[in-house]
Amino acid sequence: MKYNVNFDLEFRKHNYSGLFFALEGIDGSGKTTQTEQVAKLLEQRGKNVITTGEPTNKGVIGELIRNVLQSKADVPAVSLQYLFAADRAVHQEQTTIPNLKEGKIVVSDRCFWSAVPYGLADKESVDYANGESLLVAYGLLSMYNQFIAPNLTFYLDISVDTAIMRLSQMDKVKEIYEKKEKLEKIYNGYQFLIKKFPEEFVVIDGEQSEEKITEEIISKIE
Amino acid sequence: MKDRISFDLSFRENPYSGLYVAVEGIDGSGKTTQIANLAREFKNLNKQFVITSEPNDSLVIGKLIRDILFSKIKIPSSAFQFLYSADRSVNHATIIEPALRNGKMVISHRTFWSNIPHGVQDLGKDISSDSITDSLITATGMLSYYYQFIKADLTFYLDVSIDTVMQRLSGMDKKKDIYERQDKLEQILKGYKYILQRFPKEIIVIDGEKDPEDISRSIFDIIKEHKKYI
Numbered sequence: 001m002k003y004n005v006n007f008d009l010e011f012r013k014h015n016y017s018g019l020f021f022a023l024e025g026i027d028g029s030g031k032t033t034q035t036e037q038v039a040k041l042l043e044q045r046g047k048n049v050i051t052t053g054e055p056t057n058k059g060v061i062g063e064l065i066r067n068v069l070q071s072k073a074d075v076p077a078v079s080l081q082y083l084f085a086a087d088r089a090v091h092q093e094q095t096t097i098p099n100l101k102e103g104k105i106v107v108s109d110r111c112f113w114s115a116v117p118y119g120l121a122d123k124e125s126v127d128y129a130n131g132e133s134l135l136v137a138y139g140l141l142s143m144y145n146q147f148i149a150p151n152l153t154f155y156l157d158i159s160v161d162t163a164i165m166r167l168s169q170m171d172k173v174k175e176i177y178e179k180k181e182k183l184e185k186i187y188n189g190y191q192f193l194i195k196k197f198p199e200e201f202v203v204i205d206g207e208q209s210e211e212k213i214t215e216e217i218i219s220k221i222e
Numbered sequence: 223m224k225d226r227i228s229f230d231l232s233f234r235e236n237p238y239s240g241l242y243v244a245v246e247g248i249d250g251s252g253k254t255t256q257i258a259n260l261a262r263e264f265k266n267l268n269k270q271f272v273i274t275s276e277p278n279d280s281l282v283i284g285k286l287i288r289d290i291l292f293s294k295i296k297i298p299s300s301a302f303q304f305l306y307s308a309d310r311s312v313n314h315a316t317i318i319e320p321a322l323r324n325g326k327m328v329i330s331h332r333t334f335w336s337n338i339p340h341g342v343q344d345l346g347k348d349i350s351s352d353s354i355t356d357s358l359i360t361a362t363g364m365l366s367y368y369y370q371f372i373k374a375d376l377t378f379y380l381d382v383s384i385d386t387v388m389q390r391l392s393g394m395d396k397k398k399d400i401y402e403r404q405d406k407l408e409q410i411l412k413g414y415k416y417i418l419q420r421f422p423k424e425i426i427v428i429d430g431e432k433d434p435e436d437i438s439r440s441i442f443d444i445i446k447e448h449k450k451y452i
Contacts, residue, residue, distance in 0.1 A: 001233075002230040003230065003421065004228065005231045008227070009226075060286060061297065061305070075282075079307075079311040079312050083283070089304060094298070110335075142358075142360040146357075190382055
């Protein structure tokens with residue numbers, strides 16, 4: 001039995017006096033560094049800024065996510081996706097919106113867009129040619145219908161090789177090969193996402209020097 | 223950003239030999255009583271079966287939900303629907319599917335249908351605002367399909383009025399969770415009515431106002447007729 005479903009996938013543009021920026025990218029793309037640098041520079045220019053990120057790692061849901069990730073319990077991938085969504089809902093209500101209401105600039109290390117590449121990477125393989133990826137993306141994004149969208153989302157574009165190199169220097173990689181395969185899937189997911197929603201992303205060359213990246217982001221913000 | 227989504231949704235059928243039965247309805251509709259009666263009946267008949275519920279507070283996420291429902295912890299209501307789905311996917315992977323695969327019958331107190339009326343209510347929206355409802359249906363249904371949740375072979379909806387449940391709940395003197403307030407119940411009831419109208423072939427409506435033993439008899443009669451019932 002098939003049922004036709006119709007709806008407008010819609011991200012709310014907020015009307016608060018603050019500004020909301022998010023940084024997206026694969027692991028090792030420099031999101032954390034840039035979140036800090038951008039905030040620092042904006043502060044130096046007299047702006048009222050807060051930095052935040054997803055997953056929050058805070059509160060009951062954040063802690064639960066951490067426990068699930070660490071315990072290696074038999075929790076299916078989709079369960080984690082839903083936990084991330086719950087965490088994002090809490091983050092939006094308790095951090096993003098209150099700060100935007102106060103007129104602050106919110107700079108977030110990841111936002112709901114991450115759900116798409118990571119959700120796609122959960123699958124063994126995704127056929128990007130037959131529209132399967134689009135259905136998954138819509139399914140995942142439908143969880144975030146009516147969430148507020150950032151004013152700008154910066155995608156820090158780096159190659160998987162660069163990511164692997166950086167992560168191994170950071171001593172964050174134990175199983176390089178396993179990690180590389182996963183990173184490639186996530187990378188492909190991001191490529192699909194920014195192609196599908198080009199108006200939502202500002203693509204920044206993440207292979208440039210840190211200073212240049214920060215400058216580029218700031219200039220877009222300003 | 224606005225993206226018009228239109229597609230055909232189908233639910234994944236139970237591919238296993240075990241029969242999967244779910245009981246749905248608003249709080250106070252008699253789900254717990256009916257499941258207990260079914261369990262008693264199946265035990266007498268020496269059937270192999272497993273009882274589960276959504277949320278399932280023997281599971282880590284279900285436990286958190288239970289604590290939140292009893293208001294020990296506060297989280298925004300918009301986060302709630304996701305916790306239910308997170309719990310549900312663990313329930314499916316660790317309890318429901320293994321049992322069905324082994325040919326056991328599964329009786330579930332609620333299933334993914336619950337997510338829609340409760341989710342709409344948590345979002346503070348009206349069930350008739352189709353866009354919200356359809357996006358929730360998509361999030362529960364399509365995503366579930368994609369991640370291979372299975373639909374119950376038989377879903378029973380215990381149909382009772384608000385007046386009846388209010389009377390029953392006040393007599394039950396059990397810990398009141400946050401859903402047990404009349405205005406919320408009314409919203410949730412509206413949500414169920416919407417689901418019944420939208421997916422009439424998926425759910426069997428049972429008059430929940432009748433005598434509990436009569437209700438059990440009608441449910442049992444339908445189960446007995448199912449081809450997977452052995």
